[in-house]
Amino acid sequence: MNEGLLAELKGAVLSFDKDKAEEAARRAIEQGVDPVSCADALADSLRIIGDQYSAGEVFIPELFVASRVAKVALSFITAEMRKQGKNVRSLGKVVIGTVFGDIHSIGKDIVATLLFAEGFEVVDVGVNVKADDFLKAVNDHKPDILALSALLTTTAMEQRNVIEGLKRAGVREKVKVLIGGSAINQEFADKIGADGYGATGPSGVKVARHLVAR
């Protein structure tokens, strides 16, 4: 019975069916299936999609829709886990946002989705986020990684302001800072004191894995 429901959950994500995913999650909880197994099944399905994406077999839209479907099911599963006092397994927590002065969201959304599909817990704080608000998010969520996106050359320097803000508040050493955006390169990342940089979404995820493994 459990196996069947877990397969249904996985199948719903792999077939991009939000209604089926929600229904399978509700039934799993009603029938007393271990919510940790349900979360693992959803993570498995996202890993499959993620691997297919890395192999060039599926593309960003598939990854996004699968993640959205998994998130719908996961909201029921995590509520049940909290009720049972169980923790969600994750590679680490990431707070992600686009810096102040920049309202571009697509690049940030792609990285957030890739991180989620990889198994990170992701807190998306949105676009046009001020340095103080990033600092507040770091204090509130205590992430392993703070990921900053800046599409424009003119807003790339705002990433330095965020890092300086973390230093002034004495929390710089408590969080790894990952930066990205089309105007960014390794030289810039080194110059502003970031811990890592990703030229593309997938390379940003690789760097994130590397940062939490240290």
Next chain:
Amino acid sequence: MRKGFQRRFDPIKVMTDSQVEAIHRATLDVLERTGIRFESVPALNLLKQKGCMVDYDTRIARIPPSFVEECIRMTPSSFSLKARDPKNDLRIGGSTLYFMSSAGARYTDARTGEVRTATPEENDQAVLISDALDTVDVFPSYTPYFEIEGVEPVMLCPTSLASRIRWTSKASRGAQATDTFIFETQLAQAVGMQLLGVCEAAAPLAYPEDAINAAFEYTGAGFPMFIAAGSVMGGSAPATIAGATITNNAELLGAVVLIQSMRPGTGIIGNDFVTPMDMQSGGFLFGALGVNLHQMAFNQLWTQVYKIPTVNCGAAFSNSKLIDYQSGYEKTHTAMVSALSGANCIVLHGGVTAELAYNPVLAIINDDVANVIGRTVEAFDVNEETMALELIHEVGPNPGSFLGEKHTLTHWKKEYFLPVVADRLSYDEWINQGKKSIIDRACERMEKILSTHKPLPITAEHDKDIERILEDARKHYRNKGLL
């Protein structure tokens, strides 16, 4: 049957209706007053029977306008062409756009542009590669290479067709040189396929005996016909677009009259291969502005007024010696203009260094170009689902995003085209993956095709028939003292 690309909007017009009328009237005047030289007594006899004024001394037939227009009406607006494999049959005409592979005399090195004679193996491999390319629908005569190491010139055309029969199951065009049409017809019939027969003028306003004999042979076999008049503006045609359109039109309508007199109702595709002359060297200016304008005028007259299918050769070659920016832009703008003005077939893949060379690496790059052009004429759907009005409201302003929407997932692949060999990497990825150029990536695709693609094989019996017919051809040419 191969689907090709379906044009879904009206072709563009480069001439007004009154300009079209003026060109047509002038063409009829040329055919009636000056006429066409046909270097063949049987052809002149036939045309005389049909009411043309024939002068046997000059071998010129003057064709009455009413008979020209009757022959235009007799020519079907579309026709079928039977390939070796029925799934590769073609229906040429209407709004369908097919692509024909290009050709070149010799093999060119993809990186250095150095040219040498192709080996038989290289010829077979180049055919196999085009068999694997989805956008190559049909092969021209003596292609990919006009010269093959160890093959006597007079045996080139039948040997080349034998290679195409063995290494592809797609359709092919026959050739007209020195009796080759006899053996090419036999080769095609031995494996149950048709050829696109050929009849090529010697501009201005003349048809050589070979072309007429080929037309008799191919129409006799019931094959549809590819008619061509490769003139050069300022040389064998007037230097002006309008003047060159009139002479080219007269030459091709002369072939329409001849072919409909031989076998009424024969399917015909008219080829436009008119290039301006390079007034410094006397060579052809492939990829020039004049090619575009001439193709547009030709397509407007033939597909929109005469309702006879057209093929354009403007994108077949480039004057560039290298697979480079020039070969890319010359082929692309000429092919795009052909497609937008209603051509039914575009000759594109692989030809470079004027007509001197061919390389399958370029054919692979041109496969992406053909897909982009074909998808352009297929346009897009406008309906409730594709307009996505409710979704636009739902997603709203930034930071709203359409990426996670099922609508994107459902439609993006249909609406986009992903080029196979174009470089789309980020700069860092490009560095990390070895700074590959489009030629590197096309070479990789070529290696993959060569190691995995298997064309539909012919039977052992067909193989024996092919060898027998080639041996008959050798005997025929030996008897004629040509071998």
